Amino acid sequence: MRFALIHNARSRKNRRGGSVFATEAKALLGENFVPSDSREGMTEHVHYLCRQGVRTIAIDGGDGTISAALTAIARAYPADRLPDIAVIASGNTNLIAGDIGFGLREMEAINRLQQGAAMRSSTRTPICLSWPDTDRKPVLGLFGGCTGYARAVRTAHSPAVVRFAPHDLAVGFTLFSTVVSLLFRKSRKSWLEGEPLRVETSGHAYDGNSFMFLSTGLSRLSHGIWPFWDAEPNVEGLRYLDVSAYPENLARATAALLCGRAPRWLRRHPDYVSGRTDDMMLETRSDFVLDGEVFTPSESGRIRLERGPAFRFLHA
Incomplete structure (x- = not known):
């Protein structure tokens, strides 16, 4: 070969x-x-x-x-x-x-x-991340997010955490750290109010403040963590999760998703939206973190997430 x-x-x-x-x-x-x-x-x-x-x-x-x-x-x-x-x-x-x-x-x-x-x-099929209103070249990656996820990644990448926490637990730590932050009065409000995010996908659009937005082209994460579910059967594409600001039952939802479960109440709750799509447009002032790399927003704040080319990965 x-x-x-x-x-x-x-x-x-x-x-x-x-x-x-x-x-x-x-x-x-x-x-x-x-x-x-x-x-x-x-x-x-x-x-x-x-x-x-x-x-x-x-x-x-x-x-x-x-x-x-x-x-x-x-x-x-x-x-x-x-x-x-x-x-x-x-x-x-x-x-x-x-x-x-x-x-x-x-x-x-x-x-x-x-x-x-x-x-x-x-x-x-990786995520293809692009900025429609700029001349920045698209980049590919397999796990990313913005709003609260970008904020939590900055915490997870701080010297104190990097020194003591195994890095392959980064996503789990990120989800867990958001809940821990809610225990402290000084940080609770700023975390819960989230950041403005507009989402357009498959002819549907909604906007509001987002507590956390995630997307992936993977089919499995480390240690059984899986913060996604398919809102509609037999739909392919990138998986995504958007958690609205001031979400109800956040600790309960996080505990379930860290164990890779999405109970019926979570799937039906309007504060937690998950599904699949081939193409979506985001509008936000948040950074977007893709596979650990931080990308700053463009002047317009528009970010496009598309289903990238299909790669075949070999296993010994």
């Missing part, structure tokens, strides 16, 4: 392992070894891989590396000839790998890919 490796030397597990693996992989792959030093450099190198006919790309890093790599691949490869992807978990946050990870690391993963034997696979 002719394959390439996008390698993030700064990821947590790669820093711990030193440079031995990178040296061995680069010696084996040559020009097909791609350092993830910058988005621009990665995209240029991925264009080279496309011209060389590389049909499988392994991504060695965390969620941010995977997001940047999928964006580069979508820009370089034709949509009908996307390469197979092998996600090698080695980052600070490995939420994506928990759903579609390759299952092996370092030279064990490289050797397995080199054998070229048939492997299991699954398909996922």
